[in-house]
Amino acid sequence: MVNPQFGVGTWNTLHGNATVTVTTLPRVREMAEQIKAFPQLAPFDYELYEGDPDQLKTVDATPSQPNSYIDPAALKLKYRIGHGLFGDVWVATHHQSGRDYDEYHEVALKMIHPIKEDHVNEFLSKFEELWINLKSRQLQCVCWLHGISVISGKICIALKSYKRSIGDRMAHLKGGKLPLPDVLRYGIELAKGVQQLHQIGVLVLNLKPNNFLLDENDHVVLGDFGIPHLLLGICWHDSNLAFRLGSPNYMAPEQWEPGVRGPISYETDSWGFACSVIEMLTGNPPWFGRSVEEMHNAVVIRKEKPQVPTGLPPEVEDVLKGCFESRNAVYSDGSWSGLVSSSFVGKSHCIGYSTWFLSKDHLQVGDAVRSRKSLNTHKPLSLAVTEGVVVGLEKDGEKDGFAMKSRAFLVGQFVRLKANITTPHFEWPHKRGGAWASGKIAQILPNGCLEVKFPGRFVFGDELTCFLANPEEVECVSFDTCPGLVEKYELVEDFHWGVRPLAIAFGILTAMKFGTFVGRNVSARVNKRKMTQKQNDACNQEGQSSGNSGWLPPTVANILFKDGTSVSNSR
């Protein structure tokens, strides 16, 4: 049966002047009027599809189409309602028909930026897996999924159309704030939704009020179920498009550079959750008004945490603060987690992350692991082994166990690149003369990556002070391991940039002192000689004269007397 509420039939959009010509059903015309009345919608909110909109250009899905696949001819785009990081959101109708039914559903269509053609099938199969997972569990707190399609080369995820998002609700409130009881109620429902997704191994990575959808009973469901997660390993068609693993205001430090500062984990979502709650309470997301670069500097470089509003019930404040504290959390049982991968994120437009940082709790032989107990201390750890490689897995009843080999670094240790490393993974500074510098470990990131400072380098202006190191590529250096005196001195130079000038000054001083000392001795001997000579002269009345410095090597004599001061004057 045709649902009269939804427009059926052909309709066209005109690019450029932002008008919509609707040839059928009043509901669509009414929507078009509403759109026209919306001054904030710019002309690019409409897209012209050449030819008959019923015959939209399609890209073949897999030969055997997945169950989640929707024939693009069954989808009719109406108008765009959002423009997000990963693409646009359109309102569309989904036509479903069978022998004894013919239904039209309004859907929200997440139209993702075009990805490379040879990655489309990979995305579709990843989605299928998620779809089966979600359908079999019928998760209450997660948005209902219609399926997936490919329209004009763009992946389109069809979701149930909800009344509005929490972001939309906030936009209509004075100051954009929600009352505390509503925030708490929504917060509980959201936390349940996130937990349900985590239980099936899905990370959301895009928690924010715009993605929290409200149904007709004002219950909230998650409108994103890990699209960034699905996009991992997929390449954008447009190589200039930057890929970010979330929305900057809500991103945890490890989300910015997962290959370096990862692993991404369930804790990453707790950061996004707390940021969203702060936005619901204050009307503004954390870091509001700051540029992406400023946010990166605050969260990643300066390791700042979003400000939790004052005046909240202490329990709520504790939960929010806990969400920002929980990365690198220490398991009270001292258990192990966190992979240290030797594969790091490339700089390509391809979202080429390895998956290690998403599944850190499923250990396999060969995985590099480290204790979640903080390594950022030189204090002895209660666990003897802090970092290593899994060499075997043993099942012990319900609990997984594993054996590992040790390989540890500690904050404060000096490290240098191993001799066989010619092109290190991360930029590494050189010393004068071209040799690699040695640096001091300032921090060990959760994935084992090292932040290294080079106190031996004098830094000009905004030069880098902190460098990253792949733990696989460096080794510890200490006085004991330095073979010779020169190497030992070079290590001392690496301790502080001031060592070298000090050493030079000290050298000059020593030379001068030595010179003075020698000079004094020389002077004394010369004087003595003169005296003796005089005495001899006087005694012997012989007119022999002796050279003042005849016995001194000319260089020493030059040094001692080059300013013209005589040795005896300097006394």
Ligand SMILES: Nc1ncnc2c1ncn2[C@@H]1O[C@H](COP(=O)(O)OP(=O)(O)OP(=O)(O)O)[C@@H](O)[C@H]1O
């Ligand atoms: N299933 C849905 N039902 C109703 N409205 C939706 C639905 N999904 C999204 N929207 C609306 O579309 C708007 C934009 O969504 P979209 O997810 O593209 O933007 P975003 O959340 O800002 O970006 P992104 O999720 O790509 O980072 C949301 O604010 C919401 O109002």
